[in-house]
Amino acid sequence: MRNATPSLLTWLACGASLIAAPMVQAQSGDLSLPQKAIAGSAFTIQTSGSGPAILYLVGTGAALQRQVQLGEPVSFAAGDVDIAGHYVAFLEHGGSTDVGEFDVLPASQPGRLAFLAKPSRLSVDQHDGISGAVYIFDAYQNLITRSIPVTFQLSVPAGSTQSTTVQSHEGTAWTQMNSSSREGAAKFVATAGNVSSTRVIQQVPGDPCGLKMNARPDGDKIALATDPIKDCSGNPVPDGTIVTFTEIFNGEQTTVDVPVKKDIAQAEVQAHPGARITVATGVVLGNEIRWGR
Numbered sequence: 001m002r003n004a005t006p007s008l009l010t011w012l013a014c015g016a017s018l019i020a021a022p023m024v025q026a027q028s029g030d031l032s033l034p035q036k037a038i039a040g041s042a043f044t045i046q047t048s049g050s051g052p053a054i055l056y057l058v059g060t061g062a063a064l065q066r067q068v069q070l071g072e073p074v075s076f077a078a079g080d081v082d083i084a085g086h087y088v089a090f091l092e093h094g095g096s097t098d099v100g101e102f103d104v105l106p107a108s109q110p111g112r113l114a115f116l117a118k119p120s121r122l123s124v125d126q127h128d129g130i131s132g133a134v135y136i137f138d139a140y141q142n143l144i145t146r147s148i149p150v151t152f153q154l155s156v157p158a159g160s161t162q163s164t165t166v167q168s169h170e171g172t173a174w175t176q177m178n179s180s181s182r183e184g185a186a187k188f189v190a191t192a193g194n195v196s197s198t199r200v201i202q203q204v205p206g207d208p209c210g211l212k213m214n215a216r217p218d219g220d221k222i223a224l225a226t227d228p229i230k231d232c233s234g235n236p237v238p239d240g241t242i243v244t245f246t247e248i249f250n251g252e253q254t255t256v257d258v259p260v261k262k263d264i265a266q267a268e269v270q271a272h273p274g275a276r277i278t279v280a281t282g283v284v285l286g287n288e289i290r291w292g293r
Helices: 006-013
Strands: 036-038 043-047 052-059 062-069 074-076 085-093 096-105 112-118 121-123 130-137 149-155 161-167 172-177 184-192 195-204 213-218 221-226 242-249 252-259 266-270 276-281 284-290
Touching: 043 052, 062 074, 112 184, 112 195, 130 149, 130 184, 130 195, 149 172, 161 172, 172 184, 213 276, 213 284, 221 242, 221 276, 242 266, 252 266
Parallel strands: 036 096, 121 195
Antiparallel strands: 043 074, 052 062, 052 085, 085 096, 112 130, 130 172, 149 161, 149 184, 184 195, 213 221, 221 266, 242 252, 242 276, 276 284
16 A cells, blocks of 8 residues: 555554444544445545545455545445445545544345255155245345344145244344145245245155055956055155065065056065965055955
8 A cells, every 4th residue: 555654554464353343433633434334325434634645444355545635525436335344444644644443334125135945855744844044135245134024935836825024133034834735846935125035845745644455356366456645635645656565375475566656556466365465665554455265
């Protein structure tokens, strides 16, 4: 920096803290600062006296220098200072330096939401199974730490919508929601002010419920088929779900694993009078059939 005084160089070399402090109105010698400024907005620093001077404005990730005339206001246009934080102003003139401090606050309106939602896939009817958290930023990527109402909505096609509104705290807000009773792609939306962000949660059927099979003779075989397999909320289980048919006869066991196709599973086993036949999928057991002699 040109013409910097020893005191200014010492301050910069020591890396003085720029962490936000309580707002102050600094009036030191020829320098008068605003009580506060808003990121991205215009503001003015007032000077007094006469003659040329150099104004340095140093903040978090920002440093500005202006050639000024004492006694004239120094204007900063909208967008000149868009990083929120604590700023220190140095006014060098006539071999001396006046120093003052003030805060630049985030803009009041949200400009962007960072929305995190998990999991991306889960079963239906899970209590508090879905979590959502947002971080609220203004249009200049400053975290807005003042409290703002944030609305979370979770909806599925042809299903009900869950909605809750929470107040943000220190720039973030979060919630938990139940997965719905219907399968499908659920739209998870977070809204703050006029800004929203959307995530998609895939809700899949739960474990099969009420698994049941029937049997009929087919030559020297037994044709086995399940009723339509659904979860406890009535959602059909996905095609490809493995169903295991087991035949036990004379101490020997035969198993057949087949995938569900169009809601049902079908298989054939050898017809043995007196055989015991069971059906299961995962940890869910179905009915048992004893084949007649």
